[in-house]
Amino acid sequence: MLKAEEKTQQVSLTAFDLSLGIQTSFDAEILASGEFTLPAKLLGDIVAKLPPGDLTLEVDQEDKDGEIATLTASSGRYEIRGIGAEEFPELPMVEDGKTLSLSIESLGDGLKGSLFATSPDETKQVLTGVHLTLLTDCLEFAATDGHRLAVVRTDSPEDTLGEAEPIELTIPARALRELEKLLFLLQGSKSATESIELYFDTTQIVFQGGEHRLTTRTLEGMYPSYRKLIPQQFQRTVTIDRKLLMTSVERIAVLADQKNNIVKFNLDSENQLLSLAVEAADVGSGCESISAQISGEDLEIGFNVKYLLEGLKALQSSEVQIQLNTNLSPVIITPLGGDQITYLIMPVQIRK
């Protein structure tokens, strides 16, 4: 829906699928107020291909068909059939909810470190979202698909309203991916917007950044109590260059069995070497070794290549620490220095 206001000389664009809504506005020369809805993809495709320069949009509401918008640019003249704005639903607002203000950077870090670990399976309900918890000294983002878990802690919000009850929300990943694009846009533009305001109640959340607004339903249901899954003590620790490990896993993954997609780690503390091995029946096998700082007894442990790689990509530090107990208990990967990310991955049992 396009809405032009003569008084403010602003155009606002709104898109809404009844779950996720996005609204943005910008300055324009408005000769007469009005509103109208147009097919979004078609309008976007045409405008993207126009040569640089001004364009004029006119809707003749006196027309007996009444439903044609005329777009005039230096290159030519285009007519697009739309419908009146009367039936376009209002974007939901949060009236008596709570408010938080987050820096674009904190919000971006929280999303980057968690979004990838959400479940793509729509039947998994709350697991398709990122769970946000406001703790006393930080904001925590958590995501899990049942096989791995990513937890990010970022700086405390700027204006915590000192709520008595803890704030917890689960937000659909689909909406947060759009929010990531919006943050990217705000960081790239020369706008003075440095923070995002969050308005929310138990069913709805609105993100407002400058002239941009994103609103989404929250996901209902209890989020798993993931904190108790994270071990506090470890028998073994590996400190290793993140990129070396990542490229090595990527390389030998070519030879991993397509079916179970396992890479085997061998911790060799005497030689301070981490060996990686893969094997695909009837196809081949591969092994590589990387020097690492290893403490604790030697161990052979298997991981799913995909979950391992996605975590290593998200961490973004130059070195990572891998903390382990046995080859059947959860493993924690954390970046050395930098962001506060905890990535938990369950090992895969290796059949002999």
Add this chain to the structure above:
Amino acid sequence: MLKAEEKTQQVSLTAFDLSLGIQTSFDAEILASGEFTLPAKLLGDIVAKLPPGDLTLEVDQEDKDGEIATLTASSGRYEIRGIGAEEFPELPMVEDGKTLSLSIESLGDGLKGSLFATSPDETKQVLTGVHLTLLTDCLEFAATDGHRLAVVRTDSPEDTLGEAEPIELTIPARALRELEKLLFLLQGSKSATESIELYFDTTQIVFQGGEHRLTTRTLEGMYPSYRKLIPQQFQRTVTIDRKLLMTSVERIAVLADQKNNIVKFNLDSENQLLSLAVEAADVGSGCESISAQISGEDLEIGFNVKYLLEGLKALQSSEVQIQLNTNLSPVIITPLGGDQITYLIMPVQIRK
């Protein structure tokens, strides 16, 4: 199939699917001669991901399983299961055929101007290939899918053997697309190879360029006699900037009906304007005008957007000449200056 020859210190790689075959060779340090076949994609994937540096390939033919190749690089050690080379078919050779030598540039120009117009429909037999004819003073490449026709004339081959009978061949587009990649490789490398040798008889053609060889079956069957389709006289001519026309068609094509995908040209000789219009029922419409040199009476004529755009992309001159008779007869588009390309497109009847 990998073949290592101790005497020449060369490795050759051969791939062949019984219709299309490609062979290439390069220098290597060979400790013992031998040959072996390995899964092509797997080998390519691993080698592409290896860090720069030498790699060693060993096949232990005394092994009782006898079928494992071991690849050792600085990053690690990889084993790939293959099979012996005994069953690998020989690449077909042309023994008593004819020979031509073509410059890489001529061959490249011929392919670029014709390949896109071949039919992707495998049931269309000869139309899935490019038809090559050796005329007295040039080599002609032709391709048509029944809706449009592209004809390119390039320089005469370097060594024409003065054959009495004309040489005509139809070569599968699939093989020629691989040949294009090979030409690109040869142009990019510092090799001294400047020409491609063609060896052919009625069923098989071999392209040899430096250390690279590509061999393919030819397509059997009569190629349509396309030359008589090209009109020699025209009632109307439009000379126009190619890029302006192309971007204009691309832009308004967004509003063209998805079903018949027609753009309508209007020749206005009084104002020296070419107007383009599209219309999609229930969606919208668009029109643009471009100044052009127009001779002949005004005309309204429709084209399929896809065929028009593909032709305009292939021509690559700054201006093109469009030659027309009526709105039902074939239209010719040619580049002004540069390559000798004739692009014929059939107009689409416009229903009122």
